[in-house]
Amino acid sequence: MKILIIGGGGREHAIAKKLAENPRVEKLWAAPGNGGMAAFCELVPLKATDVEGVTAFCRTHPVDYAVVAQDDPLCLGMVDALAEIGVPSFGPTKAAAEIEGSKIFAKDMMRRYGIPTARYETFDDYEKALAYVRGGAAFPLVVKADGLALGKGVLICGTLPEAEEALTEMMVNTKFGKSGTRVVIEEFLQGPEVSVLAFTDGKVIRPMVSSMDHKRALDGDEGLNTGGMGTVAPNPYYTEEVADRAMREIFLPTVEAMNKEGRTFRGCLYFGLMITADGPKVIEYNCRFGDPETQVVLPLLKSDLLTVMQACTDGTLAQTDVTFSDDCTCCVILASGGYPVKYQSGYRISGLEEAEKLAEIYHAGTRREADGTIVTAGGRVLGVTCSAHTLREAVDRAYRAADCISFRDRQLRRDIGQRALKAEGIK
Ligand code: AMP
Ligand code: GLY
Numbered sequence: 001m002k003i004l005i006i007g008g009g010g011r012e013h014a015i016a017k018k019l020a021e022n023p024r025v026e027k028l029w030a031a032p033g034n035g036g037m038a039a040f041c042e043l044v045p046l047k048a049t050d051v052e053g054v055t056a057f058c059r060t061h062p063v064d065y066a067v068v069a070q071d072d073p074l075c076l077g078m079v080d081a082l083a084e085i086g087v088p089s090f091g092p093t094k095a096a097a098e099i100e101g102s103k104i105f106a107k108d109m110m111r112r113y114g115i116p117t118a119r120y121e122t123f124d125d126y127e128k129a130l131a132y133v134r135g136g137a138a139f140p141l142v143v144k145a146d147g148l149a150l151g152k153g154v155l156i157c158g159t160l161p162e163a164e165e166a167l168t169e170m171m172v173n174t175k176f177g178k179s180g181t182r183v184v185i186e187e188f189l190q191g192p193e194v195s196v197l198a199f200t201d202g203k204v205i206r207p208m209v210s211s212m213d214h215k216r217a218l219d220g221d222e223g224l225n226t227g228g229m230g231t232v233a234p235n236p237y238y239t240e241e242v243a244d245r246a247m248r249e250i251f252l253p254t255v256e257a258m259n260k261e262g263r264t265f266r267g268c269l270y271f272g273l274m275i276t277a278d279g280p281k282v283i284e285y286n287c288r289f290g291d292p293e294t295q296v297v298l299p300l301l302k303s304d305l306l307t308v309m310q311a312c313t314d315g316t317l318a319q320t321d322v323t324f325s326d327d328c329t330c331c332v333i334l335a336s337g338g339y340p341v342k343y344q345s346g347y348r349i350s351g352l353e354e355a356e357k358l359a360e361i362y363h364a365g366t367r368r369e370a371d372g373t374i375v376t377a378g379g380r381v382l383g384v385t386c387s388a389h390t391l392r393e394a395v396d397r398a399y400r401a402a403d404c405i406s407f408r409d410r411q412l413r414r415d416i417g418q419r420a421l422k423a424e425g426i427k
Contacts, residue, residue, distance in 0.1 A: 002027040007069035010364040010383040011291035018305040036363025075101035096265040100287040113257040120186035126171040133163040140188040147179030192237040201317040202264035210238035230416030233296040236423040296329035328391040337409025339379035347408040359401030
């Protein structure tokens, strides 16, 4: 099998590593890939969003299967375009990717099918949205841009002036471009958050091990929202009871709803859940693997990833084994100083070899230079990942490995896994 992976983050590195374990895989390309993937994939200098470029590449190269890992190419219809030229791929069609591409679509669907989520209203008119927040809405409330916004289109507003500013920024000043001209205003929910990635072929759904993201830039959940500064799996808040309820009230109804909408979802469906006093509720759907959730979940997958992915594409997931180990994983992200706002790149990274003796290092924003040195090339640079029998051990080892690695202005959180360890103690 010759496989093309579309994307270039830590998630894609983790997917590629897992695929490479299968002896059937004889070649991996990554478009655009990164400095870590360069060690075992051929990098293709195309943007993940370049649908025309990628299809042209597939016409001239013997690609048997593609994995579309990133949200924007999925929402642009990469899977549809590849299918048109006869290349099967892992990921939802454009119509199904709308579950992430439009928050309004996702919320309205949940309302139509009775899937538990925060109460909400939608607006495409600035004056009407203003009138709503001024007319006795309960605070805090949450303002969300309808479209993709690199994880930044969600603003939690504690007061009326904050809500007014959020609406002005999104709807008038178009801070998130077209993504924010329509908004969802929703009820603020409370409780621990859980990420659940699930394989689905549109008929059955197989949840993976749960995980916990750490979205804020600084320790103690301070600072700005980021793409994710670290993860642990499993998530101790995701008890068997919660999992059963989520399956009955959320996962199965979502697969069914997408079928009824004529948008059958095949690929990895990501459920961002909040475990509220009333049970699990959907905070967001993503149409893809999470990043950095994938980096802690896939190392625990005992089944063959390629077989499972192809079963999602072919509709044979019911007959396919999807099992996970009982171990725990921790991934600590090393980012460039200043991320997620402004940062410099091009700094030499040292200590990788020593760290690799202790942990799996998934590259994200890195580049391999002609002489083999690895330099920083993005906001999130590396994901230092360890699996162990206990979460405590996984966390300790991940930090030990992380401390072997240095580059100028390196930024990391020191408390990845601490909340989960506390919750484990309480359980
Ligand atoms: P999202 O980009 O949808 O993942 O949202 C970013 C973060 O905002 C989530 O991980 C939550 O922590 C928070 N959030 C989103 N919606 C709500 C809500 N309705 N209530 C409370 N927090 C929320
Ligand atoms: N880590 C959150 C996401 O992938 O959207």
